[in-house]
Amino acid sequence: MAEAVDYKAIGTSPVRPDGVDKVTGRAQYGADLNLPGQIYGKVLRSPHAHARILKIDTSRALALPGVYGVITGQDFPEAEGGEIGGEGGGDVSDLAKNIMARDKVLYHGHAVAAVAAKSLSVAQAALDAISVEYEVLAPVLDLESAMAPGATLIDPSCFTKNLPEKPTAPSNIAAVMKLGRGNVEEGFAQADVIVEGEYRIPMAHQGYIEPHACIASCNEQGQATVWCCTQGHFEFRAMTAKVLRMHIADLKFIASEIGGGFGGKTVIYLEPLAVMLSRKSRRPVKMAMTREEVFRATGPTSGTLARIRVGARKDGTLTAATAWLAYEAGAYAGAPMGPGAMTVFAPYILPNFAVEAFDVLLNKPKVAAYRAPGAPQSMYAMECAMDELAERLGMDPIDLRLKNAAEEGTQAPYGPKFPAIGLKACLNAAKAHPNYTRPLPAGAGRGMAVGFWFNVGMQSSAEVHINEDGTVTIVEGSPDIGGSRASMALMASETLGIPYERIKVIIGDTESAGFSNVTGGSRTTFATGMAVIRACEDIIAQCKSRAASTWGIDADQVDWRDGAAIPAPGVNAALKPLALADIAAGAPKTGGPLLGRASLNAQGAGAGFSVNLADIRVDPETGKVDVLSFTAIQDAGKAIHPAYVEGQMQGGAVQGLGWALNEEYIYDANGVMQNAGFLDYRMPVASDLPMIDTVIVEVPNPTHPYGVRGVGETPIVAPLATAANAVSRATGVRMRDLPLSPPRVLEALEAAGR
Amino acid sequence: MTGFAYHAPTSVAETLALLGDHARAGRRAQVLAGGTDVLVQLRGVDRTPRALVDIKGLAEVNRLHVGADHVFIGAAIPSAHLNENAELARLYPGLMEAADLIGSTQIQGRASVGGNLCNASPAGDTIPALIAVGARCVIATASGTRELPVEAFVTGVGRNALVSGELLLGLSLPRPGAATADAYLRFTPRTEMDIAVAGCGVSVTLDAGGVCTAARVGIGAVAPTALLVEAAAAALVGTRLDEAALNAAGAACSSAASPITDKRGTADYRRKVVGVLCRRAVGIARDRVLAHRA
Amino acid sequence: MDKIQIGTSINGEAVEFLCEPQQSLLEVLRDTLGRTGTKEGCSTGDCGACSVLMDGRLVCACLVLAAEAGGHEITTIEGLATDAGLHPIQQKFLEHAALQCGICTPGLIVATKALLDRHPDPDETTIRYWLAGNLCRCTGYDKIIRAVQDAARSLAHPA
Structure with a gap:
């Protein structure tokens, strides 16, 4: 473990640099920009979950006064194949077809046409005037039917990938994945206790409050500027270029402020439509989804069916485990089965295990990333099984985890050996926490579970501009969803040795910042932070050399301390320190403007573990679940801005609780989502919750200069099982299907005779 | 061009004339009070053009009067105004609980009891509570006014007893004595911002010995319209509202229910929960009367 | 038209x-x-x-x-802000890190103003129910509630 370091800026929680604009309404989000002469785009969506498009007649729409353009799938270039890359993943031609259906619609809400008109009401009238003939096909709406032999095929050209032998018949199973180690049969033979169960986790939405929105403005040369809310404007630019077969350099993307994403704004929906409509109308085209469109047509996360089997000796030592995991991909391949498979057993030392995972097509919207994609589902199942195992063994559930906990040197199920990790530290913090040791409130149950996410590095760039007065402007390319400007400024402040308040952080557009991958994968503070630190170090090196030339000494005779160049020990002590502001003022005479840069592909994102605790009470007559207290404990490596780290933990906890207790996509038999609005897609409201207690554990990540681990995604993983385990312990009945909504809980209690 | 129009009449006569003109001309007109249902429908399920007749400028529908025998609540008074009225909170704690459950603080700033009633959702929170307190609808007609008990006002899902050219002015409630109290409970998965999966309003009157001498029970969200459950009331009258009586009343509510299964709950679940709510609500109302006496 | x-x-x-x-x-x-x-x-x-x-x-x-x-x-x-600067509620939202993405923040601040205008000293339950109509998906509400509590104190006892 790295030694404790006294930092000046890091570890404090100052007001974020973009804060004032966000509390006064000045900050501009996706739908807040208006351009002179803009018109409005709207999308016509399929009323069927599965149908062939026979004919689209747009003539009546085009004839309406004030309609400037209509597009359908026919207007798009033939999409090229190939991987999209980034966190969303998937295939380019699938992405193109998801944005606008070609010959088939694959889910209710699938886009079939788009219009641009002088006002929203005219655009709506134009949509009403488009007639589409469909041949309605039977929808495939659940995993078992989709995977069954002879199932209706979503895509008859889909052959299962990664099978040992090339399949001869198409299937709705787009891909399988297997992971394993040791000998599972032998492992189970050594077990004194084996638990097994089947778990169902519903499709759920990220639920960001800001609907997708953009404005595109295309010139007569075909060059376009797009202003949109996105987690990654560089990747949006690349995806749009691929779908429209444009040169990347002909597209400029400007990221607005973003009103939440959680993975859901890592893929494009409206942007290419707006570009095409702008090209047709030669006017700026503004498009924004309604809330209903967000639910019906953007990527939620996979509903999942998970089967877990775990064996242990009497002393709690795990001997073997298997997992069978089927993930709903929606209309196109690309469910997060890979990360689901790789995380399911990650917290534990397991000599023998086997995981089989499936990416399954069905007539629902194509899933998108949602905070630790795939992990909440698989780890929910495993962490419930561990709780059951603890009960069967008569062990404290934390002790059972401690007995088997992965630590530095443990080979992770997905391959590499863990470097320093904080799982045991989190478990010990949980065990000692007053919320774990205090008496249980009357009628309540106490649950706990472990969470894990790999975290990623990927590519980031940063530029550090030293202004003439020594203030600092940092330009980077990672949209700030939760306060990352503050983290960047803190790391720059620490590195440069100047006050936080003198640093301004800008999210540059695709033409003014170096390339950066999405804000996702819990990578921004880690990877973009590393780029900022390296760019600051570049500046320090330059400043030392400017000071050296001013002083007439060698650069290696100059040190940097507290924001100033000073002579190194033993060098002429009479030289007065040259502060950053002095060097900036003298820059014209010492070589010109000071500009530091770094771009990197960050490696070594430290894995993030968490432990959650909850006390929960269940109304035995209505099945209603009340969360009395909730505690989130997580290894942040080093918390750069502790208040925003806590915020990630609290927000993830509540998203996880929502998914555990009430959130789900509810479909009718025709594949129409029944609850496409905030009234019936029940995300937690303030009065549903207690305060969310937090403990930040800090086991520094050895590969980051300040020890940072990503913190954004891990928090959503453990709450699902934490809640379910608490409900089980409160009622004495184990319920494996989520959400634990009142009707389902009451039914389970009655079935168990409670 | 859009076919929409907005009118803000200032008198009942003007409103009735406007509604009558539209009816005769075959043009659609819709009364607008708080608008929290109308505006949502306008943007979603029902986008057809119409004239919106905003009645908030009428004195009568904003009138609140607490008389010796009756209380009049104007149809367009936002529920937040009602909730801030200490006298109403004392006289009808159950009805005020129901009004306080309609949507969020923001919704309550606009939504009215009259609108909740006219919208005629099976799940409207104030409807069972109004039934429980014996409220009557006061309706302006071309020839004067007429009255209808609340349980007869709602005739189906989204349908009410108003005929073309009529306007709901408000609700007339019998003023309860000290021996009477009401209560309303609903069940929702979330604590707020939710639509009732089941709801139950009750009003009970106890004699000096604690025996129930009168009761009314209304249930909501478990049938196409909110229902007055006379069998539940009968199970309570003559008892000391002990556990057996409460169970019998709850069972009567469950058997009066004819719920559906939808995104908000299963039929079976609703039937059970409405019985639980009845038992609990009667207990609360009983305790309120007893607390008055203590 | x-x-x-x-x-x-x-x-x-x-x-x-x-x-x-x-x-x-x-x-x-x-x-x-x-x-x-x-x-x-x-x-x-x-x-x-x-x-x-x-x-x-x-x-x-x-x-x-x-x-x-x-x-x-x-x-x-x-x-809400005046020549004198941010409204105390805005200031407390900033100090308590009560916003992450910030899209719900204007609505929450306005709702908080309405709350504190009527109930200058609300308890936690009152705050939570009053704000139940304001969805926030980022924060889990914890820091929002604390910011509101602190804003109430700050309005009651201006520095």
Whole structure:
């Protein structure tokens, strides 16, 4: 473990640099920009979950006064194949077809046409005037039917990938994945206790409050500027270029402020439509989804069916485990089965295990990333099984985890050996926490579970501009969803040795910042932070050399301390320190403007573990679940801005609780989502919750200069099982299907005779 | 061009004339009070053009009067105004609980009891509570006014007893004595911002010995319209509202229910929960009367 | 087109605008008047992002017709700060890190103002129920509740 370091800026929680604009309404989000002469785009969506498009007649729409353009799938270039890359993943031609259906619609809400008109009401009238003939096909709406032999095929050209032998018949199973180690049969033979169960986790939405929105403005040369809310404007630019077969350099993307994403704004929906409509109308085209469109047509996360089997000796030592995991991909391949498979057993030392995972097509919207994609589902199942195992063994559930906990040197199920990790530290913090040791409130149950996410590095760039007065402007390319400007400024402040308040952080557009991958994968503070630190170090090196030339000494005779160049020990002590502001003022005479840069592909994102605790009470007559207290404990490596780290933990906890207790996509038999609005897609409201207690554990990540681990995604993983385990312990009945909504809980209690 | 129009009449006569003109001309007109249902429908399920007749400028529908025998609540008074009225909170704690459950603080700033009633959702929170307190609808007609008990006002899902050219002015409630109290409970998965999966309003009157001498029970969200459950009331009258009586009343509510299964709950679940709510609500109302006496 | 002329007051300033009869106050604030501080999250009154005050009463601008605003006083997020600086509620939201993405923040701050205008010393439960109509997906509400509690203290005892 790295030694404790006294930092000046890091570890404090100052007001974020973009804060004032966000509390006064000045900050501009996706739908807040208006351009002179803009018109409005709207999308016509399929009323069927599965149908062939026979004919689209747009003539009546085009004839309406004030309609400037209509597009359908026919207007798009033939999409090229190939991987999209980034966190969303998937295939380019699938992405193109998801944005606008070609010959088939694959889910209710699938886009079939788009219009641009002088006002929203005219655009709506134009949509009403488009007639589409469909041949309605039977929808495939659940995993078992989709995977069954002879199932209706979503895509008859889909052959299962990664099978040992090339399949001869198409299937709705787009891909399988297997992971394993040791000998599972032998492992189970050594077990004194084996638990097994089947778990169902519903499709759920990220639920960001800001609907997708953009404005595109295309010139007569075909060059376009797009202003949109996105987690990654560089990747949006690349995806749009691929779908429209444009040169990347002909597209400029400007990221607005973003009103939440959680993975859901890592893929494009409206942007290419707006570009095409702008090209047709030669006017700026503004498009924004309604809330209903967000639910019906953007990527939620996979509903999942998970089967877990775990064996242990009497002393709690795990001997073997298997997992069978089927993930709903929606209309196109690309469910997060890979990360689901790789995380399911990650917290534990397991000599023998086997995981089989499936990416399954069905007539629902194509899933998108949602905070630790795939992990909440698989780890929910495993962490419930561990709780059951603890009960069967008569062990404290934390002790059972401690007995088997992965630590530095443990080979992770997905391959590499863990470097320093904080799982045991989190478990010990949980065990000692007053919320774990205090008496249980009357009628309540106490649950706990472990969470894990790999975290990623990927590519980031940063530029550090030293202004003439020594203030600092940092330009980077990672949209700030939760306060990352503050983290960047803190790391720059620490590195440069100047006050936080003198640093301004800008999210540059695709033409003014170096390339950066999405804000996702819990990578921004880690990877973009590393780029900022390296760019600051570049500046320090330059400043030392400017000071050296001013002083007439060698650069290696100059040190940097507290924001100033000073002579190194033993060098002429009479030289007065040259502060950053002095060097900036003298820059014209010492070589010109000071500009530091770094771009990197960050490696070594430290894995993030968490432990959650909850006390929960269940109304035995209505099945209603009340969360009395909730505690989130997580290894942040080093918390750069502790208040925003806590915020990630609290927000993830509540998203996880929502998914555990009430959130789900509810479909009718025709594949129409029944609850496409905030009234019936029940995300937690303030009065549903207690305060969310937090403990930040800090086991520094050895590969980051300040020890940072990503913190954004891990928090959503453990709450699902934490809640379910608490409900089980409160009622004495184990319920494996989520959400634990009142009707389902009451039914389970009655079935168990409670 | 859009076919929409907005009118803000200032008198009942003007409103009735406007509604009558539209009816005769075959043009659609819709009364607008708080608008929290109308505006949502306008943007979603029902986008057809119409004239919106905003009645908030009428004195009568904003009138609140607490008389010796009756209380009049104007149809367009936002529920937040009602909730801030200490006298109403004392006289009808159950009805005020129901009004306080309609949507969020923001919704309550606009939504009215009259609108909740006219919208005629099976799940409207104030409807069972109004039934429980014996409220009557006061309706302006071309020839004067007429009255209808609340349980007869709602005739189906989204349908009410108003005929073309009529306007709901408000609700007339019998003023309860000290021996009477009401209560309303609903069940929702979330604590707020939710639509009732089941709801139950009750009003009970106890004699000096604690025996129930009168009761009314209304249930909501478990049938196409909110229902007055006379069998539940009968199970309570003559008892000391002990556990057996409460169970019998709850069972009567469950058997009066004819719920559906939808995104908000299963039929079976609703039937059970409405019985639980009845038992609990009667207990609360009983305790309120007893607390008055203590 | 059958547009209506409406005269109203927004943040203390007389404002006139033309609107279609079915347009919401939210559409007019954002699209016609360029006051985009009031956010749109659902347009069905379920998220509270468009919270504004109408004659001091908290409402969702998406559930008020623009035509209904005639003769009333509207207060939006843009009207809270003064020459003296941020409103104490805005300051406390910043200090408590009570926003992450910030899209719900204007609505929550306006709702908090309505709360503290009526209940200067609310307990946690009162705050949570009052704000139940304002969805926040980032914070889990914890820091928001703390910011409101601190804002109440700060308004009761100005420094």
